[in-house]
Amino acid sequence: MMKKRVIIVGSGPAGLFGALELSRDSGIEVCIFEKKSRCGGAGTNSDGKLVLSGEVGGEMPGIIGQDRFHQLMGVVDRTFTRFGGEQKIYEKNYRKIKKLVETAASFDMHLIPTKTRHFGSDNAPEIVKNIKEELEKRGVKIYLNTPVESVEKKDKVFLVKTGGKDPKEFESDYVIVATGRDRTGWWVELAKNLGLNTIKADTYDFGVRVEVPEYVFKPVTDYLYDPKFVIYKTKCTGDKVRTFCVCPKGQVITETESGLTLVNGHSFEKDSSRKTNNTNFAILVSTVLKQGFDKPFEFARNLSMLGNYLAVEGKVLVQRLGDLTAPQERRSYPERIEEIKDFIVPTLKTAFPGDIGHFIPYRPMRSILEMLERLNNMVPGISSDHTLLYAPEAKFYSNRVESSQDLETKIEGLFAVGDGAGITRGIMHASISGIVAAQAILKRCRN
Numbered sequence: 001m002m003k004k005r006v007i008i009v010g011s012g013p014a015g016l017f018g019a020l021e022l023s024r025d026s027g028i029e030v031c032i033f034e035k036k037s038r039c040g041g042a043g044t045n046s047d048g049k050l051v052l053s054g055e056v057g058g059e060m061p062g063i064i065g066q067d068r069f070h071q072l073m074g075v076v077d078r079t080f081t082r083f084g085g086e087q088k089i090y091e092k093n094y095r096k097i098k099k100l101v102e103t104a105a106s107f108d109m110h111l112i113p114t115k116t117r118h119f120g121s122d123n124a125p126e127i128v129k130n131i132k133e134e135l136e137k138r139g140v141k142i143y144l145n146t147p148v149e150s151v152e153k154k155d156k157v158f159l160v161k162t163g164g165k166d167p168k169e170f171e172s173d174y175v176i177v178a179t180g181r182d183r184t185g186w187w188v189e190l191a192k193n194l195g196l197n198t199i200k201a202d203t204y205d206f207g208v209r210v211e212v213p214e215y216v217f218k219p220v221t222d223y224l225y226d227p228k229f230v231i232y233k234t235k236c237t238g239d240k241v242r243t244f245c246v247c248p249k250g251q252v253i254t255e256t257e258s259g260l261t262l263v264n265g266h267s268f269e270k271d272s273s274r275k276t277n278n279t280n281f282a283i284l285v286s287t288v289l290k291q292g293f294d295k296p297f298e299f300a301r302n303l304s305m306l307g308n309y310l311a312v313e314g315k316v317l318v319q320r321l322g323d324l325t326a327p328q329e330r331r332s333y334p335e336r337i338e339e340i341k342d343f344i345v346p347t348l349k350t351a352f353p354g355d356i357g358h359f360i361p362y363r364p365m366r367s368i369l370e371m372l373e374r375l376n377n378m379v380p381g382i383s384s385d386h387t388l389l390y391a392p393e394a395k396f397y398s399n400r401v402e403s404s405q406d407l408e409t410k411i412e413g414l415f416a417v418g419d420g421a422g423i424t425r426g427i428m429h430a431s432i433s434g435i436v437a438a439q440a441i442l443k444r445c446r447n
């Protein structure tokens with residue numbers, strides 16, 4: 001019998017887990033096309049927090065049901081662990097965690113007690129390398145530096161054209177698009193050309209990265225590695241605000257994407273000599289753009305660009321909270337950051353001391369300050385004058401393409417998974433979505 005061929009576009013967690021699932025069946029030929037020179041996609045090569053929860057990181061439980069989600073969450077967790085993921089789960093003291101949740105509630109905040117397996121920036125690339133080697137051993141063909149430029153369906157066959165140095169055309173029976181939050185909008189454009197319906201995102205997530213001495217947040221991070229505080233409706237604006245990607249003893253870093261410089265954070269797990277004396281985390285405000293405004297991505301992008309303009313040479317800005325909230329506008333100068341070195345030394349040396357109040361809009365800024373104030377009630381010291389705020393920190397979401405419970409689009413055999421499909425926002429949900437599409441293909445091939 002002729003082997004069925006499946007082409008996977010993108011080698012982030014969604015693509016890799018789709019390939020792992022499909023390559024268990026020797027009757028299927030799997031090819032992965034990756035436009036970059038390495039596999040792993042976005043965060044799998046970065047801090048690598050595997051959040052063991054359906055409550056955050058995507059829509060998968062709503063799509064496939066809680067039971068299947070939890071079963072696949074176990075599969076993903078065991079797979080990462082098998083390929084070298086850190087064994088340790090921080091959240092063990094349930095009585096203490098319950099107490100933290102109750103205390104947060106008394107300050108009008110929701111604390112989502114998720115379990116986290118932290119690979120660490122020193123461990124994550126190794127795990128991806130091990131997965132890639134396993135796939136190659138099973139016969140999966142991985143083409144790096146090979147962007148997919150177009151996908152067409154003729155009769156029952158997909159024609160996939162690749163670009164790069166050696167452009168080619170491939171045929172396949174199925175295609176899984178796993179292109180992540182690709183800033184070029186390639187998938188959105190392709191979906192439009194293929195006549196697929198997309199549901200536009202109407203929200204932008206924008207905010208700051210906060211840095212405090214490690215001991216300040218320790219009363220919480222000792223029990224919850226990545227505490228997720230949420231205020232669903234702030235008193236000041238009614239917007240949703242949340243903490244995100246807490247990095248205990250971590251470093252503030254920058255990520256560059258399509259000409260923008262954004263703040264992010266990471267931390268090391270294996271190499272304790274690289275742990276710092278600070279903890280950083282993002283505060284993100286989700287602002288819904290009403291009045292028919294449907295370009296949240298472009299809006300947040302332009303805001304971020306303004307932040308880069310204010311910092312010399314496209315850097316990110318850093319400001320002391322005390323300077324931001326001073327009665328008269330006070331930007332932070334290098335001397336003012338230096339003055340507080342006995343209390344905190346910024347881990348991101350290239351950040352430009354300035355005034356983030358010049359480019360963060362009123363609504364998100366007020367919600368950020370409200371979150372800091374409420375956190376400070378629970379964790380005194382979080383909103384000290386010396387607390388450092390870095391910006392811009394922004395998260396962009398993709399438009400959602402209409403699909404079935406199996407993540408198959410209206411075009412039979414074409415699946416859209418992961419962040420690019422607008423249904424996931426983290427490694428766990430993205431990996432699960434890849435498995436879901438793969439299982440649907442396997443079922444069809446076996447029938």
Ligand SMILES: Cc1cc2nc3c(=O)[nH]c(=O)nc-3n(C[C@H](O)[C@H](O)[C@H](O)COP(=O)(O)OP(=O)(O)OC[C@H]3O[C@@H](n4cnc5c(N)ncnc54)[C@H](O)[C@@H]3O)c2cc1C
Nearest residue numbers: 010012013014035041042043049148180418419425426427
């Ligand atoms: C810096 C950073 C840190 C993060 N940290 C975490 C974390 O700790 N925990 C967590 O849960 N989530 C984290 N995330 C989010 C997480 O990484 C994503 O949710 C997840 O990677 C999405 O997986 P994906 O497979 O859908 O897409 P991606 O991981 O984005 O992978 C998509 C892949 O497709 C490739 N591609 C795109 N277009 C094409 C094309 N036309 N042809 C060929 N290849 C193409 C891209 O190069 C990329 O490799 C982080 C994200 C970032 C940016």
